[in-house]
Amino acid sequence: MRPAAIPTDSSGPALSVRGVRQSFGPTRVLCGVDLTLMRGERLAIIGPNGAGKSTLFDVITGRTRPDGGRVLMNARDVTGRAPHVISRLGLSRSFQTSQLFGHMSVIDHLRCAGLWPGGHRYTFWRRMRGLDDVTQRSEQWLTRLGLSARRDVPAGALSYAEQRVLEIGLCAASAGSVMLLDEPTAGMSQSESARMVALIADLSRGRSLLMIEHDMQVVFSLADRIAVLARGAIIACDTPARIRAHPDVRTAYLGEYADDIDEAPAGEVRDA
Structure with a gap:
């Protein structure tokens, strides 16, 4: 028997993260994260190492129950639900390794x-x-x-x-109608990354994509919007052009990825 269709709010966002907080012992990893992924959108999350990006993915997918806040998928509260339950509601994820x-x-x-x-x-x-x-x-x-x-x-x-x-x-x-990809091109050569970008553009068509990625060439080629996570909080979320010029983003990336942001392309695949 085919699983019953999940009722959804067709007018709302595909995924909403509202005030999510997460600590491990005395270390605060996520400090009230708010993020919205619209239907059919490709949203990339960037940020320095240790900013809390993978922890955020763990909270969204049910691997980690947050200390506070909510995660909604198609307007349905999935906060702390088991990963297989969230998956059956239409969310799929890849991992760094x-x-x-x-x-x-x-x-x-x-x-x-x-x-x-x-x-x-x-x-x-x-x-x-x-x-x-x-x-x-x-x-x-x-x-x-x-x-x-x-x-x-x-x-x-x-x-x-x-x-x-x-x-x-x-x-x-x-x-799944919502795909979460955690550093899909990590460790790849330039040619392998280019093929992966084309594949992701194809596979994400008609879906909502949330992606963590350090390669700015990949980010600026694929993303409709870019969210910047630093010190456990979203400090900016905007179009690639505006993120490139955002002063807080440049400060957060100073010494690590700032030059990559300057050198990233305007985006050839984004409308694929």
Whole structure:
């Protein structure tokens, strides 16, 4: 049976973070973060190392329950809900480091991602390979991701760039309306990053994208808006052109990424 559709407010934002606070012991990591992701928008979060970006993702996805504040998805309060519950409401996430099963094949990863959106619940006595509809959609994803030649290869045998492609493909194959990508191009060469930007532009079309990224070339190519997180708070959230010239952003990035902001392109992929 296909899961019932989740009622949503079609006029509201896809994701809202309201006054989120998070501390670990005496260390305050998030200090009342407010952030709104509109439907169909690509919003990038940038900020110095240790600003709280990944912690914010953990709160949004239910891995960490915040000390205060709320997270709403399609106007529905999901604060502190279990990650699998939030995922089934339409949110998918990739991580900074690989979260793949090293001995599982590429096609079986995609089969797993397609179970819930295909209307199938987990049953230990049923083999995924017997689900023809899931396999057919997984084959289509292989083609779209450029991984058809790696169909039966264990994920652990893929190159680093291929693993990142597969992980982001899993986000898209899970049919979430909101995608969270945590540093999708980290560790990639310039050519690999360019291919990843094109893939993200394709896979995020028609979805809402929230992305953490340090590569300013990637950020300014993809983002409709950029939010700057520093010392646990959003200090600016605006269009790429305005963020580039924002004095508080330049201060926050001084000595680390300020030159990258100057050198980033105006954006060739943003309207893809």
